[in-house]
Amino acid sequence: MFRCRECGATSQKWQGKCPACGEWSTLEEEVILSKSKKQASGKTQEVFQILASRESITKVQLRSNELNTVLGDGLTPGSLILLSWEPGIGKSTLALQIADWYAGETSEKLNLWVQDSASSLTVVPTTPHSGAHLSHKSLRFWEVSDFVENSNQKNIPRTATYVSAEENIHQISDRAHRLGIANEHIRIFTAHTLEDIIETLERDTSGLVVIDSVSMISSLDVSSQSGSITQIRYVTEVFMEFSKRTGRSIILIGHVTKEGTISGPKILEHLVDTVLFLEGSKYEDYRILRALKNRFGPTDEIGLFRMAENGLVDIANPGLEFIDQENEHLSGSALGITLEGNRPIVIEIEALSTYTKFGYPKRSARGIPNGKIDLLIAVLSKWSDTKLESYDVYVNVARGLSISEPGIDLATVAAIISSKNNKPLGRKVFLGEISLTGIVKNIFGLQKRVDEAVKLGFTEIILPKNSGVKIKKWASVQLMEVGHIGEISKLV
Numbered sequence: 387m388f389r390c391r392e393c394g395a396t397s398q399k400w401q402g403k404c405p406a407c408g409e410w411s412t413l414e415e416e417v418i419l420s421k422s423k424k425q426a427s428g429k430t431q432e433v434f435q436i437l438a439s440r441e442s443i444t445k446v447q448l449r450s451n452e453l454n455t456v457l458g459d460g461l462t463p464g465s466l467i468l469l470s471w472e473p474g475i476g477k478s479t480l481a482l483q484i485a486d487w488y489a490g491e492t493s494e495k496l497n498l499w500v501q502d503s504a505s506s507l508t509v510v511p512t513t514p515h516s517g518a519h520l521s522h523k524s525l526r527f528w529e530v531s532d533f534v535e536n537s538n539q540k541n542i543p544r545t546a547t548y549v550s551a552e553e554n555i556h557q558i559s560d561r562a563h564r565l566g567i568a569n570e571h572i573r574i575f576t577a578h579t580l581e582d583i584i585e586t587l588e589r590d591t592s593g594l595v596v597i598d599s600v601s602m603i604s605s606l607d608v609s610s611q612s613g614s615i616t617q618i619r620y621v622t623e624v625f626m627e628f629s630k631r632t633g634r635s636i637i638l639i640g641h642v643t644k645e646g647t648i649s650g651p652k653i654l655e656h657l658v659d660t661v662l663f664l665e666g667s668k669y670e671d672y673r674i675l676r677a678l679k680n681r682f683g684p685t686d687e688i689g690l691f692r693m694a695e696n697g698l699v700d701i702a703n704p705g706l707e708f709i710d711q712e713n714e715h716l717s718g719s720a721l722g723i724t725l726e727g728n729r730p731i732v733i734e735i736e737a738l739s740t741y742t743k744f745g746y747p748k749r750s751a752r753g754i755p756n757g758k759i760d761l762l763i764a765v766l767s768k769w770s771d772t773k774l775e776s777y778d779v780y781v782n783v784a785r786g787l788s789i790s791e792p793g794i795d796l797a798t799v800a801a802i803i804s805s806k807n808n809k810p811l812g813r814k815v816f817l818g819e820i821s822l823t824g825i826v827k828n829i830f831g832l833q834k835r836v837d838e839a840v841k842l843g844f845t846e847i848i849l850p851k852n853s854g855v856k857i858k859k860w861a862s863v864q865l866m867e868v869g870h871i872g873e874i875s876k877l878v
Contacts, residue, residue, distance in 0.1 A: 458683015718805030722797030753783030769824030
């Protein structure tokens with residue numbers, strides 16, 4: 387059987403073109419693991435009712451509030467997390483920092499199973515990886531405080547293990563030194579074979595395991611090469627079983643293809659508990675961590691980081707992080723507010739319009755889809771006094787951000803008009819969507835965006851009519867409502 391590495395569709399024979407998604411040279415042979423001819427028998431499992439409280443899952447709080455937010459208020463024990471995006475963005479750096487944030491002293495009490503016997507008292511740690519398989523019927527649950535008088539001994543260190551299939555221990559140690567990580571509770575080893583990794587982890591006691599990377603690991607039970615869909619799926623399934631059985635958290639680092647999809651794409655996403663994307667530009671110092679899938683928390687939260695010499699640093703309050711306040715006095719610059727997850731971020735739209743002597747004017751955009759720019763210019767030419775039939779128009783989102791949501795339409799149009807009229811816009815903030823009929827429409831999260839603008843000290847906000855936005859009495863801000871795109875030129 388052959389499976390497409392882009393869409394996951396199957397085919398009985400190899401074809402140059404995938405019959406499902408139409409991509410070329412994406413079908414790879416999938417080896418079906420042989421099963422015993424003897425019919426397997428199942429084991430009756432214990433059935434439970436819904437737990438009375440969500441407190442049954444205690445999440446581990448890491449030293450990064452941004453990461454805790456994305457994960458859903460902390461790291462869930464026994465979770466399998468996929469961390470992915472393009473090479474060089476900082477995945478290995480973030481994974482090593484997560485190990486550092488996790489490993490160390492914890493204030494949690496060590497739980498013990500105490501076997502009640504007339505002749506002796508046996509104390510066994512209840513960590514999932516302790517190797518103790520005892521019957522709950524003959525055991526009682528105790529805490530360390532029942533046996534240890536010294537309160538300092540109640541704190542036991544958490545440990546993390548970093549498994550690398552791409553780098554040796556010297557390279558990992560060099561990265562740790564560059565990041566200023568000198569954590570004695572982090573353990574590292576290198577291996578490429580799945581069976582070697584599992585056997586080593588079975589004897590280890592770490593609560594967090596980092597696998598760098600899943601595409602470089604192969605199993606002896608699968609005949610295909612490492613990185614194939616069969617290998618990646620089998621390796622991920624084994625790690626998932628190991629994570630659920632032992633209660634350890636595992637972070638898998640995965641790469642993306644040139645099209646921007648995860649290597650072994652949808653198969654990996656379905657197998658893991660959480661899918662994290664680390665996005666950003668190699669030429670900028672910011673990184674955005676977002677959850678594409680999360681079984682333990684929301685997927686509408688993001689984490690903002692700055693890449694510094696000592697690794698990724700939280701940007702808790704981005705505020706004016708992505709704009710240059712000196713551009714307020716320049717034409718062709720307009721301010722808008724976009725929503726990244728639940729977080730409003732002030733952005734700067736730059737536009738340049740120049741007269742062209744050629745018959746077909748050029749339109750180009752960076753950070754905004756070109757199709758959106760063509761649409762907005764067509765609406766401008768149809769429903770306003772700004773005519774651009776003889777002008778080249780270039781649009782850019784400052785700081786390399788990529789935005790496709792309609793909430794920045796009004797800011798984009800204002801930047802184009804400002805460049806055409808050579809008139810600065812100052813500290814005005816533009817919020818709204820432009821329709822094909824020239825109507826300025828309401829947008830999602832408008833109240834939240836306005837609140838952010840007020841908090842940052844902006845005093846002029848242009849927004850759609852009848853938006854229903856409420857401003858606090860103490861706020862010194864002027865709301866200017868517009869209903870049609872033709873009214874924009876009067877304000878700018």
